[in-house]
Amino acid sequence: MEIIVINGPNLNMLGKREPEIYGSLTLSDIESFLSSHTGSLGENVRISFFQSNSEGEIVTAIQDAYGKFDGIVINPGAYTHTSVAIMDAILSTGIPVVEVHISNIYKREDFRQKSFVSGVSVGVVSGFGAYSYYLGLVGLVEYLMNEDASS
Numbered sequence: 001m002e003i004i005v006i007n008g009p010n011l012n013m014l015g016k017r018e019p020e021i022y023g024s025l026t027l028s029d030i031e032s033f034l035s036s037h038t039g040s041l042g043e044n045v046r047i048s049f050f051q052s053n054s055e056g057e058i059v060t061a062i063q064d065a066y067g068k069f070d071g072i073v074i075n076p077g078a079y080t081h082t083s084v085a086i087m088d089a090i091l092s093t094g095i096p097v098v099e100v101h102i103s104n105i106y107k108r109e110d111f112r113q114k115s116f117v118s119g120v121s122v123g124v125v126s127g128f129g130a131y132s133y134y135l136g137l138v139g140l141v142e143y144l145m146n147e148d149a150s151s
């Protein structure tokens with residue numbers, strides 16, 4: 001089972017600024033944590049990573065995932081709240097997606113409480129810090145295993 005974890009704009013700055021909101025781990029720390037824990041989710045689970053600050057590059061990464069990846073964990077960053085293009089890319093590939101957020105977007109400003117991605121996702125994890133990525137990954141693997149079993 002091939003999973004890609006996609007991170008959107010400014011998430012490459014994790015651990016460098018605003019630790020009170022986004023924690024002290026860097027994106028590379030989070031990716032290492034996920035890589036070292038995929039084995040416990042099943043011996044056939046493999047994980048890849050992609051980050052971009054550009055909406056178009058994220059759309060292309062989602063399109064390119066078609067035929068290569070079984071599922072996507074995505075933190076679209078601020079594009080969560082604005083991007084019809086990312087929503088359409090997810091719909092166009094039909095790849096199961098789990099949306100994750102470090103902060104609880106529903107406890108923050110009004111503009112963060114709208115997500116274009118939630119409605120095209122299998123599920124959403126928000127507010128558990130860096131651990132949201134792991135919880136999202138566990139949920140996605142479970143979803144894909146059940147999907148396999150029922151097809």
Ligand code: CA2
Binds near residue numbers: 009016078101103
């Ligand atoms: O909570 C999340 O994971 C967010 O997706 C993070 C986005 C924000 O726009 C979303 O509303 C919620 C922002 C990521 C910015 O990351 C930074 C990391 C370090 C320093 C500054 C920003």
